[in-house]
Amino acid sequence: xxxxxRQIQPTKPTSPGGxxxxxxxxxxxxxxxEIMGILGLGGMSAVYQARDRRFPGVMKLCAVKEMKSHSLDxxxxxxxxxxxxxxxxxxxxxxxxxxxKVYDYFSExxxxxxxxxxxxxxxxxxxxxxxxxxxxxxxxxxxxxxLCDVLQFLHDHNPAIIFRxxxxxxxxxxxxxxxxxxxxxxxxxxxxxxxxxxxGTEGYSPPEQYRGIAxxxxxxxxxxxxLHHVLTRQDPRVEPPFSFHERPIQGANPAVTSEYAQAIMRxxxxxxxxxxxxxxxxxxxLTTLRPASVSHYGARATAHIxxxxxxxxxxxxxxxxxxxxxxxxxxxxxxxxxDHNLYAxxxxxxxxxxxxxxxxxxxxxxCVSEDRVIIGSDDxxxxxxxxxxxxxxxxxxxxxxxxxxxxxxxxxxxxxSDDRRLYAVNLQSGRVSWKVEADGPVRSSVAxxxxxxxxxxxAGSIYCLDIRGTIKWRYSTKRAVTSSPVxxxxxxxxxxxxxxxxxxGLDAQSGWVVWRFRTGKAxxxxxCEADGAIYIGSADTNIYALEAKTGRQIxxxxxxxQVNxxxxxxxxSLYVGSVDGMVYSIDVKTGTLRWRLHTNGPVISSPIIEDxxxxxxxxDRLVYALPx
Amino acid sequence: MPAAEISQSASQxxxxxxxxxxxxxxxxxxxxxxxxxxxxxxxxxxxxAAETVGLFVVADGMGGHQAGEVASALAARIVAGSLMQEVYxxxxxxxxxxxxxxxxxxxxxxxxxxxxxxxxxxxxxxxTTLTCALVLNARAYLAHVGDSRAYLYYNQELKQITRDHxxxxxxxxxxxISVEAAAVHPQxxxxxxxxxxxxxxxxxxxxxxxxxxSRLLLCSxxxxxxxxxxxxxxxxxxxxxxxxxxxxxxxxxxxxxxRDNITAVVIERVGK
Numbered sequence: 001x002x003x004x005x006r007q008i009q010p011t012k013p014t015s016p017g018g019x020x021x022x023x024x025x026x027x028x029x030x031x032x033x034e035i036m037g038i039l040g041l042g043g044m045s046a047v048y049q050a051r052d053r054r055f056p057g058v059m060k061l062c063a064v065k066e067m068k069s070h071s072l073d074x075x076x077x078x079x080x081x082x083x084x085x086x087x088x089x090x091x092x093x094x095x096x097x098x099x100x101k102v103y104d105y106f107s108e109x110x111x112x113x114x115x116x117x118x119x120x121x122x123x124x125x126x127x128x129x130x131x132x133x134x135x136x137x138x139x140x141x142x143x144x145x146x147l148c149d150v151l152q153f154l155h156d157h158n159p160a161i162i163f164r165x166x167x168x169x170x171x172x173x174x175x176x177x178x179x180x181x182x183x184x185x186x187x188x189x190x191x192x193x194x195x196x197x198x199x200g201t202e203g204y205s206p207p208e209q210y211r212g213i214a215x216x217x218x219x220x221x222x223x224x225x226x227l228h229h230v231l232t233r234q235d236p237r238v239e240p241p242f243s244f245h246e247r248p249i250q251g252a253n254p255a256v257t258s259e260y261a262q263a264i265m266r267x268x269x270x271x272x273x274x275x276x277x278x279x280x281x282x283x284x285x286l287t288t289l290r291p292a293s294v295s296h297y298g299a300r301a302t303a304h305i306x307x308x309x310x311x312x313x314x315x316x317x318x319x320x321x322x323x324x325x326x327x328x329x330x331x332x333x334x335x336x337x338x339d340h341n342l343y344a345x346x347x348x349x350x351x352x353x354x355x356x357x358x359x360x361x362x363x364x365x366x367c368v369s370e371d372r373v374i375i376g377s378d379d380x381x382x383x384x385x386x387x388x389x390x391x392x393x394x395x396x397x398x399x400x401x402x403x404x405x406x407x408x409x410x411x412x413x414x415x416x417s418d419d420r421r422l423y424a425v426n427l428q429s430g431r432v433s434w435k436v437e438a439d440g441p442v443r444s445s446v447a448x449x450x451x452x453x454x455x456x457x458x459a460g461s462i463y464c465l466d467i468r469g470t471i472k473w474r475y476s477t478k479r480a481v482t483s484s485p486v487x488x489x490x491x492x493x494x495x496x497x498x499x500x501x502x503x504x505g506l507d508a509q510s511g512w513v514v515w516r517f518r519t520g521k522a523x524x525x526x527x528c529e530a531d532g533a534i535y536i537g538s539a540d541t542n543i544y545a546l547e548a549k550t551g552r553q554i555x556x557x558x559x560x561x562q563v564n565x566x567x568x569x570x571x572x573s574l575y576v577g578s579v580d581g582m583v584y585s586i587d588v589k590t591g592t593l594r595w596r597l598h599t600n601g602p603v604i605s606s607p608i609i610e611d612x613x614x615x616x617x618x619x620d621r622l623v624y625a626l627p628x
Numbered sequence: 629m630p631a632a633e634i635s636q637s638a639s640q641x642x643x644x645x646x647x648x649x650x651x652x653x654x655x656x657x658x659x660x661x662x663x664x665x666x667x668x669x670x671x672x673x674x675x676x677a678a679e680t681v682g683l684f685v686v687a688d689g690m691g692g693h694q695a696g697e698v699a700s701a702l703a704a705r706i707v708a709g710s711l712m713q714e715v716y717x718x719x720x721x722x723x724x725x726x727x728x729x730x731x732x733x734x735x736x737x738x739x740x741x742x743x744x745x746x747x748x749x750x751x752x753x754x755x756t757t758l759t760c761a762l763v764l765n766a767r768a769y770l771a772h773v774g775d776s777r778a779y780l781y782y783n784q785e786l787k788q789i790t791r792d793h794x795x796x797x798x799x800x801x802x803x804x805i806s807v808e809a810a811a812v813h814p815q816x817x818x819x820x821x822x823x824x825x826x827x828x829x830x831x832x833x834x835x836x837x838x839x840x841x842s843r844l845l846l847c848s849x850x851x852x853x854x855x856x857x858x859x860x861x862x863x864x865x866x867x868x869x870x871x872x873x874x875x876x877x878x879x880x881x882x883x884x885x886x887r888d889n890i891t892a893v894v895i896e897r898v899g900k
Contacts, residue, residue, distance in 0.1 A: 475726075500727060510764060511725055513732065516734075551733065
């Protein structure tokens with residue numbers, strides 16, 4: 001059992017059953033503490049925000065932790081209550097600026113309560129996830145010194161208190177910029193060698209903790225792991241265990257000085273004897289690294305976050321906005337513009353080769369197959385032209401604007417139209433082989449995998465068809481599906497975004513929803529898959545990296561505008577545009593910015609990459625060729 | 629009857645897609661069986677559809693005074709109950725293809741979290757492993773905590789799907805000790821993750837294809853701890869039926885010493 005003083009909502013949703021028995025807002029305990037809401041809810045405890053009514057004139061807030069023991073065995077229950085009481089007593093005697101104060105302890109209606117200081121702020125994990133780039137070394141150094149100080153205080157206590165669970169999510173940054181430790185796991189009893197022994201937190205805990213051993217140096221290791229995480233932004237929970245020495249701090253974050261990195265690495269030694277012998281000594285070593293003045297974090301932080309701009313290899317000006325991804329074929333870039341034209345440009349020089357004019361704006365991307373280029377236009381027609389000359393081969397009329405990008409496979413072209421149909425057209429003849437009725441306009445483009453086709457419609461459905469056009473399954477989201485699905489071969493799932501704000505992972509064979517990920521706003525961006533991760537933008541301004549298997553967020557990167565562009569990945573970097581006018585290059589592993597390019601209009605167009613060159617358009621009418 | 633007619637009549641009748649075997653045995657040394665297992669199998673035929681939904685759970689409890697068997701049994705029931713409610717009932721009601729349906733990975737997560745909470749509250753001081761497979765036609769979705777295992781046998785190959793959440797497994801992963809040393813390591817039973825530990829349980833999720841002819845094995849450490857992978861593979865390759873496979877595996881584990889409780893569930897996707 002532990003005394004967690006967590007002050008924020010845990011990230012994991014609790015099952016509906018877990019809320020049972022929770023105190024309702026408005027409930028008053030001891031005629032004094034008025035419950036205002038739940039701060040955190042776990043298996044063994046609930047933490048509430050409460051108001052102390054003995055201070056009638058002011059809003060004095062506190063955190064009330066409730067111990068839940070639903071054990072049927074009265075003896076077990078008694079032991080649990082005694083443990084809770086003993087821990088409350090220890091915590092109540094501790095007085096340190098980084099440890100939350102305990103105000104009161106009582107039992108009421110067979111439940112035990114601990115009243116503590118309410119800490120307003122965010123934990124370091126949240127701080128990390130909400131920022132881009134690296135925290136300045138000086139700031140993290142000050143934090144390290146503060147944390148050494150509180151560990152020294154705990155370790156010098158008689159008897160010594162081992163915190164056992166140091167990690168970013170257990171450290172709050174309060175509104176005054178001070179660090180506070182929460183989640184005191186001080187009463188965790190280890191039973192060495194017995195099945196059922198648990199450690200603190202995987203990734204941060206040292207090797208000996210797995211053997212049930214925890215002393216002062218256990219906390220020093222976990223502190224080292226925490227600092228390593230904060231400085232490198234590499235989450236040790238997803239890295240190989242005890243692999244810090246294979247991931248030097250400066251390898252990820254070159255701005256960190258060698259002396260500082262060495263001091264942290266010493267805390268992370270595999271053998272406890274080779275670590276700092278005490279928090280006090282570590283603190284002393286860190287204090288000598290303090291720069292003369294530590295007052296200008298801000299300037300340094302901006303310098304890190306704002307990476308250098310990139311110089312285009314060439315640009316080409318169309319007459320109107322470019323809203324879709326260019327396509328590539330045989331040394332030629334094909335670009336569709338809202339000026340009604342399809343342009344063919346030399347991909348090395350950007351030199352104009354030819355253009356083909358339609359009678360409407362072109363919102364979709366061109367499709368290159370063999371020696372043909374196929375485009376759909378707002379003039380309701382799909383046209384197929386010769387890739388070398390731009391001369392017309394065939395046209396296929398539909399009853400609505402064509403905003404879906406054509407896709408070629410099986411000697412056919414597949415595309416959707418605002419006439420609510422998906423078409424399969426013979427690539428050679430331009431004759432319609434079949435069409436399928438959808439519930440709404442089809443602006444999403446088809447994904448093809450293992451002889452099945454996947455697409456969405458503006459009525460919110462996602463469809464799976466076999467190659468004869470028979471609907472195999474359909475899945476209903478709550479808003480339009482303009483995003484184009486991606487098929488993940490290895491996992492056999494289809495991933496697509498919806499304007500209901502959610503990214504869906506669906507079983508490719510059955511259409512069962514495997515996972516979903518909610519963003520803050522409509523998802524118009526189409527996902528891209530690389531190495532088991534899904535990358536996708538949202539109108540909530542973020543670019544997200546998700547685990548393809550579970551849909552869990554790996555990182556997110558905030559831009560200053562909606563991200564309706566669809567990312568592309570090459571050589572460990574992601575490229576995507578934003579309505580803020582920028583093209584971003586982001587490291588796919590860490591989610592940190594590599595460079596960005598400023599264009600003069602929103603970037604809705606999506607990148608395409610070949611031979612270390614990124615091609616992308618902007619609403620400033622330009623096509624950009626950028627070096628990777 | 630002419631051959632052509634036979635093949636035609638065969639194509640009109642459908643063979644059951646899954647065959648399941650199951651044995652749980654106390655072993656030769658332990659006084660109680662602390663393993664729990666649970667199997668739910670549903671076959672649906674109608675309206676041109678043929679669907680199979682299966683739910684398979686293996687849990688291996690730990691903790692003194694018989695708390696282990698209480699924990700494993702409770703966890704198995706809670707997980708199955710939760711998945712029935714969140715997945716199976718919506719499936720029967722044809723409500724699965726809507727945006728408000730709980731995704732499978734979340735349903736699994738929620739089910740194991742509910743078990744974690746229940747064990748933590750009702751059987752304090754105990755814990756249990758939990759390996760659970762939700763099979764929907766040709767796909768399996770696994771949730772896993774602890775050191776029970778899932779293996780997939782297909783095409784003459786045995787693949788271990790799950791990763792043990794045990795201390796020695798970490799050491800092997802790190803290259804600190806060999807697989808052979810791990811098998812006899814004094815702390816080989818120490819887990820760093822188990823259902824019942826309370827807050828913030830991390831649950832491994834796996835997505836798996838079950839090709840025709842494949843066999844999925846869920847087992848407690850009383851089985852894999854006694855038998856080399858090569859023996860498990862040989863039994864899964866040769867056994868006539870999934871039930872025979874389970875019986876042969878348990879017999880082999882007992883022959884090797886039967887030091888722990890042994891549970892095996894074998895799910896075969898029928899086909900070539």
